[in-house]
Amino acid sequence: MGIKSFDQKRCISGCNICIEDCPMDVFVLDAKVGKAKVAHAGDCWECLLCGEKCPGKAIQISPSAARKLWYPY
Ligand code: SF4
Numbered sequence: 341m342g343i344k345s346f347d348q349k350r351c352i353s354g355c356n357i358c359i360e361d362c363p364m365d366v367f368v369l370d371a372k373v374g375k376a377k378v379a380h381a382g383d384c385w386e387c388l389l390c391g392e393k394c395p396g397k398a399i400q401i402s403p404s405a406a407r408k409l410w411y412p413y
């Protein structure tokens with residue numbers, strides 16, 4: 341399923357962790373507000389990294405059943 345939800349209101353301006361760390365470049369900088377936004381949701385491969393690292397808890401990832409078999413955490 342990938343990205344279950346993204347709440348830009350919770351994103352901390354200037355953080356950029358998800359933009360820099362996502363291996364699939366799912367996030368980009370929304371220059372209008374200086375926060376992250378989802379640009380390529382379909383490219384998410386559910387590694388869970390962004391959801392765990394986000395200090396604002398803005399991102400929720402919902403791993404597919406198949407992924408859970410490989411990454412049971
Ligand atoms: S990791 Fe969270 S707080 Fe940081 S830029 Fe991404 S959405 Fe914003």
Ligand code: SF4
Pocket residue numbers: 343361362363364365366383384385386387388389390391401
């Ligand atoms: S779960 Fe991984 S691939 Fe998906 S958006 Fe987050 S960091 Fe990128």
